Amino acid sequence: MPAMSPTMDEGGVVAWHVKEGDEFASGDLLLEVETDKATIAVEAQDDGIMAKILKNDGATNVKVGAPIAILAEPGDNIADLDLAKLEADAAAQSNAAPAPKAEEAAPAPKPAPAPSESAPAPSSSGLFTGGKPNPSQVFFPSVELLLNENGVSREDALANITATGPNGRVLKGDVLAYLGKISKDANTNIASFIDTKSHLDLSNIQLREAQPAAAGEGAAPVEEEAKAAAEAAKAKPKREPLTLRHQFVISSTIPKKALAALVAKASAKAEQYAYGAHTYSPSDLVDPIFEDLIAPSRDAKRFSVKYLINETSTSTKDTDDIFDYEPYEIEDAKSAPGDLLTTVDLDVVVNEKVVDGQVRAEKFVKKFGYYLDKIDAKYASKEA
Structure with a gap:
């Protein structure tokens, strides 16, 4: 058989x-x-x-x-x-009668020194037989459950059960063998089979001899290849970061200092709003707590803001012609200010490494424009 x-x-x-x-x-x-x-x-x-x-x-x-x-x-x-x-x-x-086992035929050996608590010992037949359990181990849940179901304390398990796992670990099969529910020989034979297949023999590995480059092949040395790769990577154009650009027009006349302060305040409030706003639409299928847990840290920089306040003359004439005015209008024309166009040019550079960077940058641009419109409307009502 x-x-x-x-x-x-x-x-x-x-x-x-x-x-x-x-x-x-x-x-x-x-x-x-x-x-x-x-x-x-x-x-x-x-x-x-x-x-x-x-x-x-x-x-x-x-x-x-x-x-x-x-x-x-x-x-x-x-x-x-x-x-x-x-x-x-x-x-x-x-x-024919079976041959006597090695331990029965051989004379009783002299007592050997006790094996290490964590190192399993081989039997006289060369099979893996397990060893003393490691007292500092944490039992697997299956082992813990089996011990509790059969009223075996941790102390008794460590003192009496033969461990066949790595580094003196007690396995479920060890507990079953101790309880008599499976054969002890079968358990140790399985452990021996696994032990013999868990080692990789590297004793015959030899280093391969370096092969010299053949003459005339023009093979480049390793240093030259690495240098060429570095130069190629350096020559590769870098991708420009995503930038949201927008120009806002201020139609009303606002003093420069006041406008600068109001635009700075609008930028700060819009950034605060963009970082705190939700990036998803309310829905019964969305759990806000879960969304906050998986979202990137609030401290992560999503975007950076740059803006410039410009004033541009809208006059189509290079110089005023004095003959275009009546004599009584000349002094008024000289003192009258020219028509100016005030704009706020905005650049928002997105940090694309943060998943919600672009969404929050777009929210900033929209809110920033909303605040500028309110400022413009407020001063327009004063002029009226």
Whole structure:
């Protein structure tokens, strides 16, 4: 009976898919074997002939290693084979007493020094058998629950349970083995199998010798390639930051100092509004608390503001012609101020690294324009 898993001791024959005398090729399905965990299909490893079936369909409790069939080589004449003798030899092999275990046959070894609390120890057979639990570990929830359900205290677990996990960790299988719900041998065999597959052998790794560049190939040294890459990156034009530009017109006449103070105040209030305003529309599907939790920090700079107050003459004449006035209007014309156009040119540079930078910058521009309109309207009413 072939071994299908590290913990398999015996199994059963579910069904044969070839009959005595049938020829089969490598990869053909021979039979189905039942283990303690699953039913597994067994395929032929080489070409051959089914000479004799020793364990028929439905056979159970077949020990691992016991013969279940006699196979012949391709081209063999089954009639020339002494199947009776082969069957008798197979039966003798199947009924032979199992070999004594290594720990039973060997004399009792001298007491060895106690292993480290965190380091598991191998058995005399070379299998991983676990070690003393690490007293500072925090149990997995599954281990904690299992211990509580069975009335095992933490002190008893650390004192009596064999740990097969890394660094002396107690696993769920260790607790089940301690409680007698699974075989201790099965638990240590599984731990041994995992332990043997968890190490990567790097002993045969060798450094590859540097290959000299062939003459005439024109291969550039590494330093030159790095320099060329750096120059290419430097030559690549940088992307200009996103800038919102807008020009606001002030139609009323406002003293310069007063206008400068009012525009500065409007900018401060608009920025305060933009940082505090919601960036989403009210909805039953939106949770304001959740939106505030996932939003970037309020201290993050979303945008920077620059503005310039300009006064431009709207007169279409370069100089006033004195002959265009009546004699009594000359003095009034000389003292009259020219027509001026006052504008506020605004540049808002967006910090695109913050996800809501552009949205809040747009809110600032809109609110800033609203405040300038109020200032303009207020002074226009005074002039009226």
